[in-house]
Amino acid sequence: MAKNTFETRKGEGGETHQQVSEHNGDTADAAHLTTNQGIRISDNQNSLRSGDRGPTLLEDFVLREKIFHFDHERIPERIVHARGSGAHGYFELFESLADITKADLFQRAGEKTPLFARFSTVAGGAGSVDTPRDVRGFAVKFYTREGNWDLVGNNIPVFFIQDAVKFPDLVHAVKMESDRAFPQAGSAHDTFWDWASLMPETTHMLMWAMSDRTIPRSLRMMEGFGIHTFRLVSAEGKSTFVKFHWKPKLGIQSTVWDEALKLQAADNDYHRRDLWEAIATGNFPEWELGLQLFDQEFADAQPYDVLDATKLIPEELIPIRIVGRMVLDRNPDNFFAETEQVAFCPANIVPGVDFSNDPLLQGRLFSYLDTQKSRLGTANFHQIPINAPKCPVMNFQRDGQMQMNVPKGRANYEPNSLAEHGEAGGPRECPRTGFSTSEGRADLHEQGGKLRARGELFADHYSQARLFWISQQPTEQAHIASSFVFELSKVQLAQVPPRMLANLRNVDEDLGRRVADGLGLVLPDKSPTAREPFAMEPSPALSIHANMKALLTGRKVGILIADGTDAAELKEIVAAVEKAGGTAFLVSPRIGGARLSDENIMKADGQLAGSPSQLFDAVALVLSNASAIDLAKQAAAVQWVMDAFGHLKAIGSSETSKPLLDKAGVAPDAGIVGLVGTSFVEAAATRYWDREPKVRALA
Numbered sequence: 001m002a003k004n005t006f007e008t009r010k011g012e013g014g015e016t017h018q019q020v021s022e023h024n025g026d027t028a029d030a031a032h033l034t035t036n037q038g039i040r041i042s043d044n045q046n047s048l049r050s051g052d053r054g055p056t057l058l059e060d061f062v063l064r065e066k067i068f069h070f071d072h073e074r075i076p077e078r079i080v081h082a083r084g085s086g087a088h089g090y091f092e093l094f095e096s097l098a099d100i101t102k103a104d105l106f107q108r109a110g111e112k113t114p115l116f117a118r119f120s121t122v123a124g125g126a127g128s129v130d131t132p133r134d135v136r137g138f139a140v141k142f143y144t145r146e147g148n149w150d151l152v153g154n155n156i157p158v159f160f161i162q163d164a165v166k167f168p169d170l171v172h173a174v175k176m177e178s179d180r181a182f183p184q185a186g187s188a189h190d191t192f193w194d195w196a197s198l199m200p201e202t203t204h205m206l207m208w209a210m211s212d213r214t215i216p217r218s219l220r221m222m223e224g225f226g227i228h229t230f231r232l233v234s235a236e237g238k239s240t241f242v243k244f245h246w247k248p249k250l251g252i253q254s255t256v257w258d259e260a261l262k263l264q265a266a267d268n269d270y271h272r273r274d275l276w277e278a279i280a281t282g283n284f285p286e287w288e289l290g291l292q293l294f295d296q297e298f299a300d301a302q303p304y305d306v307l308d309a310t311k312l313i314p315e316e317l318i319p320i321r322i323v324g325r326m327v328l329d330r331n332p333d334n335f336f337a338e339t340e341q342v343a344f345c346p347a348n349i350v351p352g353v354d355f356s357n358d359p360l361l362q363g364r365l366f367s368y369l370d371t372q373k374s375r376l377g378t379a380n381f382h383q384i385p386i387n388a389p390k391c392p393v394m395n396f397q398r399d400g401q402m403q404m405n406v407p408k409g410r411a412n413y414e415p416n417s418l419a420e421h422g423e424a425g426g427p428r429e430c431p432r433t434g435f436s437t438s439e440g441r442a443d444l445h446e447q448g449g450k451l452r453a454r455g456e457l458f459a460d461h462y463s464q465a466r467l468f469w470i471s472q473q474p475t476e477q478a479h480i481a482s483s484f485v486f487e488l489s490k491v492q493l494a495q496v497p498p499r500m501l502a503n504l505r506n507v508d509e510d511l512g513r514r515v516a517d518g519l520g521l522v523l524p525d526k527s528p529t530a531r532e533p534f535a536m537e538p539s540p541a542l543s544i545h546a547n548m549k550a551l552l553t554g555r556k557v558g559i560l561i562a563d564g565t566d567a568a569e570l571k572e573i574v575a576a577v578e579k580a581g582g583t584a585f586l587v588s589p590r591i592g593g594a595r596l597s598d599e600n601i602m603k604a605d606g607q608l609a610g611s612p613s614q615l616f617d618a619v620a621l622v623l624s625n626a627s628a629i630d631l632a633k634q635a636a637a638v639q640w641v642m643d644a645f646g647h648l649k650a651i652g653s654s655e656t657s658k659p660l661l662d663k664a665g666v667a668p669d670a671g672i673v674g675l676v677g678t679s680f681v682e683a684a685a686t687r688y689w690d691r692e693p694k695v696r697a698l699a
């Protein structure tokens, strides 16, 4: 802004920037430090004092302005989803959807629409860690030619509650407890489980929350879901129900729980850094946009209500139609201005997209606008660059705090006949192209009088929780049961775990029994059900393990080196990792590097103690025998290997590295391989679930 001001002054024929510089002897083309009023600052190191050891003077407007601005740098953090990371990118349409929707961004195959995406954890504060067990927000703002469309979703296709009226209770229960302000960023505490165990409608979501979905390996490796049923509306007014899905190009992948816990110490910013580095190195994260399209007839035939956000529609029933892709190709220039100030709102939709009567969605339509006013402080938050539509905005809304526009003329009402904005007197309604609520919304007309009630089918809380359970592979089931044990073991209120067990028995007897065993509790009677669950066919699409892609692309391999490392072997392994699309990261006891067998010094990317193996997807040990014997005496090195083994990762090692492997208790299996040929890069593309029973007892 300061720069523009100078340019304007030049244009107006006043004293120019150049002339000012010549007056005072500063170089004309230097970037001058100024106050917010544009006054050049001569000294940014010393405040104005009375004598060089005397008191600071009140008249020092440079100091006062700087500190004043600093004092107000923070704004209220988001009440939920406070911790987030964002990036710019674009959406590219694969095929025209003109027959289904008139939304402009879905008309022309190959066309790109700019967007900004923000991923977040839910419970923790803005400064909390990236890897707690938590749902992840997945919010996308499309800057379409017809205005902004925000698809504000999560990485899980269902939600905890059915009605917006319960949201404050959910959030109060899960966030840090109100008297003691802990725990930060985690659900493993009394109030969350007290509330959840009293709310059977949470059960389906709890199954997802206790699965590996809530400990993603990377923001780039998680799915996204719009959750609610929305509508797409064609130019002819035909309306189709839709559920939105984002499918990551790298496949879904999660960490194991012990790894996620240790990541909290290894790198608080693990996901933020991963996203940033991927974009900075040109490995642009990518997701495909998929639609589940269905009509009223299908909706009416289901034994669950499509307006209930605790239910999903199995992909096997309504296949996902891939219609385009999102590519994130630019990191933010400024975290605060963009990622922090971006203001999403599910009510931001464009002609051709419409809401359904999902009572959770309906409540959200109010909440987001309201929260932005308290977070960003003004009703003009839409003028902040990251929120501003990239199409014209024309109306007679005026004034308000932080108004950035300078509307001209007297006409600030509609209709008017002042002809100040052209013959029509300013912007007018657009009955043909403007947004109009779909007439095809049968769900609008199906109600009786004014009621505080839910549809009958909303009362079934267990059928889909069971669907999720039976769609998981045995290791995934063991992770779910173990997570329930972990979380409920942190609960100190004696009445809560039995209540939760009573609910879990309605999902699956075996699950209830395993969690009870893990807790050392007697299995209580089943809790009464409001509506009897019914059987559903398993949906393999709900399993991570069944759908994980064996890829090294986008993944990171830690390579341990030390003095005496074989130079040729190291070169070969780094080349193989990079050829397979992975990143090779050299770890050494000293950051300055290691003296290789050819006497050259190889600088390390990370020092051993600061680069634990949980930061990598697979590890390789390229050590001389002497170094391996030496490192076997160092806890950091032994732990490095033990953790890689315990986190079910591939370990490649030269024969000479064996003393360290042995010390770490590494037992042979398919993931323990040599470094010759392609065996390591092939092994490094996956995890070794079969190893798990050898390294930990699961419920």
Ligand code: HDE
Pocket: 078, 079, 080, 081, 084, 118, 119, 120, 136, 137, 138, 139, 152, 153, 154, 159, 163, 164, 165, 167, 225, 226, 227, 228, 309, 342, 343, 344, 360, 361, 363, 364, 367, 368, 369, 371, 372
């Ligand atoms: Fe949100 N949610 N939410 N939510 N939500 C917010 O808006 C709210 C819900 C989601 O990166 C808040 O700007 C209510 C479901 C994401 O900035 C707030 C209800 C889903 C983000 C709010 C829900 C979400 C938010 C807090 C129940 C998945 C972060 C700060 C009716 C479909 C967006 C803010 C970002 C943020 C309210 C339920 C996703 C308070 C009342 C369901 C990804 O307005």
